[in-house]
Amino acid sequence: MINLTINNVPVCVKEGSTILEAARSIGIKIPTLCHMKELSELGACRVCVVEVKGMRSLVAACEYPVYEGMQVYTTTQRVLNARKITLELILSDHRKDCLSCERNTNCELQKLAYKYGCDANKFAGETRNFVYDDSTDYLVRDNSKCILCRRCIAVCKKAQGVGVIGANERGFKTHVACAFDMKLVNTPCVGCGQCITVCPTGALKEKEEIVRVQEALANPDKYVVVGTAPSVRAALGENFDQPLGTNVQGKINTALRYLGFKKVFDVNCTADFTIMEEANELIERLQGNGKLPMFTSCCPGWVSHAEKNYPELLPNLSTCKSPQQMFGALVKGLFAKKNGIDPHDIFVVSVMPCTAKKHEKKRTITDGMPDIDAVLTTRELARLIQENGILLNELPDGETDSPFGEYTGAGIIFGATGGVMEAALRTAASVLEPNAPYTKLEFDEVRGLDGVKEAVYRIAGKDIKIAVVNGLKNVKAVCDKVKAGESDYRFIEVMTCPGGCVMGGGQPIKATFVKHKNEVAQKRASVLYKADKAMYNRRSHKNGSVLDAYANCLGAPCGKEAHRLLHTSYSAKPAYVKES
Amino acid sequence: MKGSNLPFQGTVEQERQLRDKLAELKPQGGALMPALQYAQELYGYLPYEVQKIIAEELNVTLSDVYGVATFYSQFSLFPKGKYQIGICLGTACYVNGSGEIYDKLRNILGIESGECTLDRMFSLDATRCVGCCGMAPVMTVNGDVYGKVKADDVEGILSKYSAKESKNNG
Numbered sequence: 152m153i154n155l156t157i158n159n160v161p162v163c164v165k166e167g168s169t170i171l172e173a174a175r176s177i178g179i180k181i182p183t184l185c186h187m188k189e190l191s192e193l194g195a196c197r198v199c200v201v202e203v204k205g206m207r208s209l210v211a212a213c214e215y216p217v218y219e220g221m222q223v224y225t226t227t228q229r230v231l232n233a234r235k236i237t238l239e240l241i242l243s244d245h246r247k248d249c250l251s252c253e254r255n256t257n258c259e260l261q262k263l264a265y266k267y268g269c270d271a272n273k274f275a276g277e278t279r280n281f282v283y284d285d286s287t288d289y290l291v292r293d294n295s296k297c298i299l300c301r302r303c304i305a306v307c308k309k310a311q312g313v314g315v316i317g318a319n320e321r322g323f324k325t326h327v328a329c330a331f332d333m334k335l336v337n338t339p340c341v342g343c344g345q346c347i348t349v350c351p352t353g354a355l356k357e358k359e360e361i362v363r364v365q366e367a368l369a370n371p372d373k374y375v376v377v378g379t380a381p382s383v384r385a386a387l388g389e390n391f392d393q394p395l396g397t398n399v400q401g402k403i404n405t406a407l408r409y410l411g412f413k414k415v416f417d418v419n420c421t422a423d424f425t426i427m428e429e430a431n432e433l434i435e436r437l438q439g440n441g442k443l444p445m446f447t448s449c450c451p452g453w454v455s456h457a458e459k460n461y462p463e464l465l466p467n468l469s470t471c472k473s474p475q476q477m478f479g480a481l482v483k484g485l486f487a488k489k490n491g492i493d494p495h496d497i498f499v500v501s502v503m504p505c506t507a508k509k510h511e512k513k514r515t516i517t518d519g520m521p522d523i524d525a526v527l528t529t530r531e532l533a534r535l536i537q538e539n540g541i542l543l544n545e546l547p548d549g550e551t552d553s554p555f556g557e558y559t560g561a562g563i564i565f566g567a568t569g570g571v572m573e574a575a576l577r578t579a580a581s582v583l584e585p586n587a588p589y590t591k592l593e594f595d596e597v598r599g600l601d602g603v604k605e606a607v608y609r610i611a612g613k614d615i616k617i618a619v620v621n622g623l624k625n626v627k628a629v630c631d632k633v634k635a636g637e638s639d640y641r642f643i644e645v646m647t648c649p650g651g652c653v654m655g656g657g658q659p660i661k662a663t664f665v666k667h668k669n670e671v672a673q674k675r676a677s678v679l680y681k682a683d684k685a686m687y688n689r690r691s692h693k694n695g696s697v698l699d700a701y702a703n704c705l706g707a708p709c710g711k712e713a714h715r716l717l718h719t720s721y722s723a724k725p726a727y728v729k730e731s
Numbered sequence: 732m733k734g735s736n737l738p739f740q741g742t743v744e745q746e747r748q749l750r751d752k753l754a755e756l757k758p759q760g761g762a763l764m765p766a767l768q769y770a771q772e773l774y775g776y777l778p779y780e781v782q783k784i785i786a787e788e789l790n791v792t793l794s795d796v797y798g799v800a801t802f803y804s805q806f807s808l809f810p811k812g813k814y815q816i817g818i819c820l821g822t823a824c825y826v827n828g829s830g831e832i833y834d835k836l837r838n839i840l841g842i843e844s845g846e847c848t849l850d851r852m853f854s855l856d857a858t859r860c861v862g863c864c865g866m867a868p869v870m871t872v873n874g875d876v877y878g879k880v881k882a883d884d885v886e887g888i889l890s891k892y893s894a895k896e897s898k899n900n901g
Contacts, residue, residue, distance in 0.1 A: 308794075314792035316794055317794030319797060321801070321802045329794065330782070330792075330796070331734050332732060727793065729779055
């Protein structure tokens with residue numbers, strides 16, 4: 152243990168601790184901009200500088216290790232001045248459209264500038280030549296607001312194992328971009344949006360579709376329906392000052408009705424459809440029809456990653472569309488017919504915790520129509536609600552509409568890592584053991600935040616080994632094993648984002664989330680597990696709407712009509728496309 | 732996309748040499764710098780195709796390769812031309828008008844400093860002092876040194892080399 156003092160207060164911490172950690176342990180906060188525990192500790196921003204007695208220059212608290220007898224001062228005049236000037240220099244090269252910036256009042260740079268009384272226009276001079284990239288369907292990079300903290304680079308490379316952005320050139324010309332300043336659309340980016348969630352400013356954001364949705368809502372010829380993904384209800388409240396882990400589904404339903412959506416459905420319901428198809432597909436594969444192990448296909452980031460990096464594994468991907476795409480196909484395919492509406496007049500909006508879903512919406516086209524017309528992130532829905540003057544917290548709880556508003560507990564847990572696996576196992580176990588007096592309902596081994604979870608379940612006299620992966624960097628080891636023929640897995644769930652969809656790239660952003668990622672993930676996931684537990688029906692094949700649709704329209708799960716509407720195919724794609 | 736848009740002319744033999752070298756370097760830590768130095772030497776520049784091979788063989792991301800390649804001035808994304816033009820932007824040359832000459836060169840050749848023309852004939856580099864300030868402003872083409880150059884002289888100097896080429900071809 153090491154003894155030191157911080158602002159004359161004695162502290163005792165483990166050897167190897169940084170000054171930042173030592174200060175935090177006694178309740179002293181040192182400001183940071185670039186720091187992300189374990190992911191990015193490079194002292195790039197210099198906002199965390201502190202004074203150490205006997206040292207000539209200030210040191211970066213986030214990376215400087217403590218030593219015996221060290222005397223640290225975190226708020227001397229010299230420190231405060233240095234931080235202020237550093238912030239003013241950052242601001243000198245920052246496009247200050249704060250009033251209308253999407254991150255206004257939720258910007259780490261803005262907060263520090265206020266705290267230190269910075270003059271944003273103190274240093275006027277040459278500005279950098281900024282990269283602006285809106286080449287993808289899901290993300291906009293505006294480097295005029297980039298402060299070069301490199302958090303996006305760290306999360307892309309270290310948490311996701313994708314690594315499509317880096318710091319290019321040097322000195323004044325340094326900028327964050329893809330190799331050769333290529334457009335993001337031509338790289339192996341999977342669209343997870345984790346970079347957005349760690350950006351301290353407004354340099355990264357989703358590609359907005361709010362206006363398109365508003366136009367559709369205002370068009371009397373359009374029949375606009377909406378469905379929200381499980382994870383949205385677990386997080387939207389955070390943007391309305393609700394505590395972490397508040398379920399606001401009832402209020403979301405009311406708000407969506409206020410906004411003018413004709414039908415308020417729930418993607419939980421189509422998650423149940425996904426399970427009907429996926430569990431039956433798994434059973435077919437286990438019986439020798441198709442390749443094993445089967446990978447889940449609900450996560451568009453993972454699907455895109457597989458197409459670009461693991462073409463040989465594409466036959467192992469479940470052919471089921473994701474709940475989002477099934478939602479669109481079912482609304483335009485079944486609901487429209489049943490209600491005598493021309494499916495071309497229907498505009499399907501999904502609300503997702505995810506940015507990759509914006510790209511996925513164009514993936515599948517049924518009968519010449521895209522399944523989904525617009526995708527809003529949780530953050531965009533929050534803005535839409537706010538812009539329309541709807542006071543979410545004061546709304547009464549509302550119900551969802553029939554037929555795609557009914558759901559089971561299995562559909563709800565889709566948003567947490569392990570949730571799709573658990574939901575599929577619930578149905579697979581029941582189908583394979585129809586006469587068993589008790590079939591397993593809670594599969595605790597697949598829950599939790601470990602990057603790779605494994606378990607073996609004995610179902611119908613057979614051992615079935617499964618794996619659950621979250622955080623895309625963890626997928627490599629599993630895929631390599633499968634490729635080499637060394638795995639005995641039968642079923643593998645992959646979610647791109649660490650923690651699953653509840654931690655998706657479209658979820659609300661708070662500065663403190665960067666430091667408490669696991670806590671945020673647990674609290675959001677607990678909303679889903681609590682809601683699941685409160686349900687009477689917790690198996691997808693008990694969903695009345697689902698059973699009705701199969702009995703009257705779809706036929707058997709994985710049958711011909713089900714395949715036409717609810718399944719898709721994949722094709723290998725190049726990781727990089729050279730630009731001319 | 733940044734970098735040279737000249738067609739890549741690397742040979743199978745060069746690629747074999749590069750891959751052999753990378754296999755040799757890979758087990759050592761910090762293989763990226765020596766790999767880039769070797770490739771720069773081998774090809775004369777570091778185009779997309781070469782950086783892709785390096786990323787693939789060393790199992791690092793293309794972003795990492797490109798980041799290092801653009802950080803150090805010893806690496807170039809552009810090949811050198813048959814005639815390498817240097818224009819000194821050192822103090823003495825600059826106050827004697829080399830900035831104007833540099834602009835003229837960029838205009839005529841249609842390239843920036845560090846780049847190469849499409850026919851791979853001329854490449855341009857803005858340099859520091861070349862050591863003959865008495866002749867400022869100074870421009871060099873391969874080994875030839877031109878002193879007290881005026882902006883109006885530039886076309887004449889370049890045409891000497893173009894003419895030599897058309898004579899060779901004719």
